[in-house]
Structures are given as structure tokens and as C-alpha cells.
Amino acid sequence: MTSETLEKIAVADFERFRSMFYRKTGIHFENSKRYFVDKRLHERMKATGHTNFKSYFTFMRFQASGEEFQNLVNAMTVNETYFFREEYQFDAMTRYIMDELDSYRPPGEDLRIWSVPSSTGEEPYSIAIHLIENWKGLAHRDVEIASSDIDSNVLASAKKGLYSKRSVQNIPTALVKKYFIETNGQFQLCDDIRESVSFSLANILSGTNIKGFRHFDLVFCRNLLIYFDDESRKKAAHVLFDAMKPGGYIFLGHSESMSRISSMFKVRKFGDVIAYQKPLVGGA
Amino acid sequence: MGLKKKSNASDDIVIQQEEKRSAQRTPQQLVADLASPDSSVRRWAVRDLSGEENAHKAFLARLPAENDPTVIEALFSALEHNMTDADASQLIGMLKSEQVQLRNGAIELMQQNPDLFAHNVHKLMQDDDPDTRIFCVDIIGAVAHPDALSWLHHIALNDDNENVVGTALDKLAEVSDCSTYDILQTVESRFPNHAYISFVISLIRNQLGSA
Amino acid sequence: MKTVMIVDDASTVRMFHKMLVSSDDRVVEEAENGVEALEKAIGTHIDLFLVDVNMPKMDGYRLCKEIRQNELLRAVPIIMISTESATQDAQRAYQCGANFYMTKPVNADSLKSVVSAVLGGS
Secondary structure, X not given: OOHHHOOOOOHHHHHHHHHHHHHHHOOOOOHHHHHHHHHHHHHHHHHHOOOOHHHHHHHHHHOOOOHHHHHHHHHHOOOOOOOOOOHHHHHHHHHHHHHHHHHHOOOOOOXXXXXXXXXOOHHHHHHHHHHHHHOHHHHOOOEEEEEEEOOHHHXXXXXXXXXXXXXXXXXXXXXXXXXXXXXXXXXXXXHHHHOOEEEEEOOOOOXXXXXXXXXXXXXXXXXXXXXXXXXXXXXXXXXXXXXXXXXXXXXXXXXXXXXXXXXXXXEEEEOOEEEEEOOOOOOO | OOEOOOOOOOOOXXXXXXXXXXXXXXXXXXXXXXXXXXHHHHXXXXXXHOOOOOHHHHHHHHHHHOOOHHHHHHHHHHHOOOOOHHHHHHHHHHXXXXXXXHHHHHHHHHHOOHHHHHXXXXXXXXXXXXXXXXXXXXXXXXXXXXXXXXXXXXXXXXXXXXXXXXXXXXXXXXXXXXXXXXXXXXXXXXXXXXXXXXXXXXXXXXXXXXX | OEEEXXXXXXXXXXXXXXXXXXXXXXXXXXXXXXXXXXXXXXXXXXXXXXXXXOOOOOOHHHHHHHHHHXXXXXXXXXXXXXXXXXXXXXXXXXXXXXXXXXXXXXOHHHHHXXXXXXXXXX
């Protein structure tokens, strides 16, 4: 089945699909994204054996397991990991959030940050570098960075701290020189940063195992929840809520929103950057 | 001061601060904790009770008395797995609650359980209260059940309340097919000169007309 | 330019109300529920909220309370729109901070007049 035999998607059908996708995920596709969206819809139509969009839409919309909808969401959200990805969140962290968190905690109490999933480590290491470079509060406050993933292979890779050029290309050259040693086109992260992140194997949906992850001031949970179904997403939101101290903050990925998951967190904004805060008093 | 170093760089350090409990809590103690004056104790009780036999019963009993939004969310999230017909009946009852969060939670849970909802849909479609019938349509509008379209058609053709029919039409704007086309004229004639209903019918006609 | 935010989980109701209140000197923003409304509204300039009561995740009453607690949004007028017509529902809306309460289906002319009165002409 070539793409030519797949029916072109009519404007009204696209709009209906767009409305449904927005209702379920909060993601809105501009008309300019039609090529991108149509391509992925056609891929999914091909994968599921539908030649016309209407029959694919009905199949996907009424499938009890929701599996095809999840496949579609995965296809629509491009997720690559690299250093300093969605850097505006790290900026909000060092400019505003760390100071606010610092004001809540008594002297001597560490601030704890959790990055989940760690994947191959770019995110927690980016957090470490940003803190050293941009947060003056490090002079009087210890910060602990923990990072978890369900996949032991990526954890092993994260601990090694060896990266490709592609992975570091968003980092200003001066910082690459400062924190990495380049050998044969590979970039080895310096020990100082590597040793400032503690990695652990964890499954956020596991029940008993995850209950020990507590008392975090700041959580980065980016581009994970989007891959879960509704039930798991809500369960994860509770795990994350319980893992945080009152007043703690959480960042989601740029195309993710608590608006389709939970209203437990307070919506906070720093410029255009959205972060969600666990209420300070009483958890309400 | 600065970034804390892990004690052994090569080992897999598990960052866990185990909750130090003075005694292991029994299910009975956890059920009692559901009524604790401390909302975080109540939240943890919900979490620790999840998966226990009869937990659903305790959660459903607690809901009407609960006023903390985060605990209400935790209760509904815990109910989501392994729901039974008996659970569904009680949740259907919550559609009549004065507490919006309880109604919303019940609607969401029924949306996730198409077969349990289907056992109750006809009764709901005939409920005396138009708001309850609207919530029924809200569930139909999101539920993954093959009869959803015919239920919406039935409501659009038979319900007397303009808001119930309006809500059904809103949902049809997402899931209509050519069989919907056949009913639109009848629906329109039931509510002549109704600005919103005419608007949505027109929208649906345009969508179907582009086939 | 005046900005109106329409908050309702029914997409066609948003479309319909948008059609009624749009004009050359108005921008209309939309949100599906209270959480999304706050995500979009906080830190931006909104001149008027049209808020449905029954929405998933965060309902209209709770959204009103949140708006009234937010330093920058607390003075923004709120028109609450609901299917519920009992007096106590209107009272509840006012207690949460709504300025006006209208029942669905809204009378098109009434909605337009109230919006014009709040925003100052159309």
C-alpha cells in the first residue's frame, strides 16, 4: 500500500480529528502543521490497514484498549534527548524557582531534585551544569540530584557520561570545553558533574518500589507521561505529588499539560514558562 | 556547599528514604486512616489500601465525606482499576451529587469503563433530571463503545430537553457518520429557531457533506 | 484589542460563543477546562472570562476562585454559564467570584449585550 493509494484527508475530517486530539491531549495542531500531521496519520492508517481516514478515525476512536490512540500520540510527539533540551525550563529553575525553594527550607536542609526518566543522563547532567553556572544559592545550600529510569541499559550509559556531538550541540562551546573532554568525536563528561547525580532503577508505576522516593523539592518529568494511557498518567501524577515536599515544583515536557491529567497542582508561570506547584499548606 | 556527590560513583545508589513506621498498618487501620484529620495521612491510606480486598468499598464510602481535592482525586484514581458493577452503580449515584468534583470523578471513571457504563446507560438516558442526562451524554461522548453513536442518535431524536439534545449534538460533531445525516432534519424540526442547535447541525452537515 | 477567554469543555459551544462575541477589536482565546484556562491566562492580559460550570479536571466554580486569588487576574470580570437554573446555583457562582450568571442555552442577544457592556461597545 503506497501513500498514493491512501485517501487524502479532507479539511473537515482533519478539523474533527484535531478537535478530538486537542480534547484528549491539550495539543493543538496549527493548519501549518498539516503536512506533518497528515504524514503521520497516513503512517498509522497504513499500519492498521485502513485506506480511508473515516474508517481509521472510527477504529481509533472506539477501540476499547486505546492502544491505537497511544500509537498515534507516540507518532505525533517527536522525542529526542540532548543536553539543554527545553532550556527555558532550566532558566526558570535557576532564575526563580531555586530561590523560592531556598526560602522555604531552613538552613542546612538540602534541596533535592529528581529527574525522571533519566534516559541517557542528558537531563540530570544539564540540571547540574545549569545550577553550577547560574544559581548563586549553591554557595550556601547543598543540592542533591537524583535520577531514575526503568531501563538499566540507559542507566549504565548515563553513568558512563559519554556522548555524541549531536547530544552536546546545544551547549555553548565554552561550557563544552569546561565540562567535557573530546576524544575521537565523543564527549566524556567530567567526573565532577558525573558524581553529582545519583542514578537508580525505578518504575514510576510500580506501586511498592516507588513509595520510597520522597521529599523532592523539584521534579523534572518531561516527555514521559505523554506515553502513558489516561489511567497510568493519573496514577503517575499521584506518585509524583507524593514524592514532592509541599511547595515543590514539577516541570512536564513542552507538549504536556496537567490540564488533561490532574488539578492537584497549582499552575504557576515564570514569563511564558509553566511549572506546577504542590500546594504549600495541607496538600489542597 | 554545592552539588552533593554520591558516595560511590560506580555503585547503583538507590535514593530511598523509607517511611519509618512504628508498626505495620493493617487494612483495618488504613481504612480508619481514611478519616484522619490529616489530608496527607488520608492520601497515603488510599495509596496503601489500593489492591486490598474490599478497598473499593471503603473508597466509595469515603468519597461523599471527603472535601480535600487531592484526596478525592486519589480515591478516584484508586477506583479505576478492577471496577465492578456494584462500584459502577454507586458511581452512577454520584452523578446526582452537589459536589462537582464527585460528579466529574464519576463521569471520568465511567468513561474509562465502557462495558460497565453500557449496563447503566438506558436507565440514565431516562432519568428525570436533565442535568443527569447531560452527564450521561458527557460519558457517551468520551466512551469507547460501539453503540455510542446510536445512543447519541436516540437522545437527539427523543430527549425533550434542549440542553441534553445540544450536548448530544456537540458529541456528534466528533463522531458522526453518514447515518447521522439522516436524523439531522428531524432533530432540527424538534427545536426550530434554536440558535445553538441550528449552529451545530449546520456544522455537522458541513463535515458530512465534505465526504 | 480586548481579549475574551472562553472556557468550556464542549468544542461546539466554544465555537458558538466565539461566533457571538467576536468582533474586529476583540481576540478570543479558548480553554477546555479550568486548569488549561489558568495555564493560558496567568501572566497574560484577559479582559473577560466566559466560564462553563461543568468541566473535567477543574470546574467553573473552582476556576472562579483561582482567578480571584490570582493577583493579576482577580479584577477580571467573569460571566458564568451553566445548564443549572436553580437560584442556589447562581448564588454559588457569585460566592465564587462570578460577576454574571447565565443559563444555557444562552440568549444570543443577551450574551452580546452583557459582553459589550463589560468590554465597552463592539
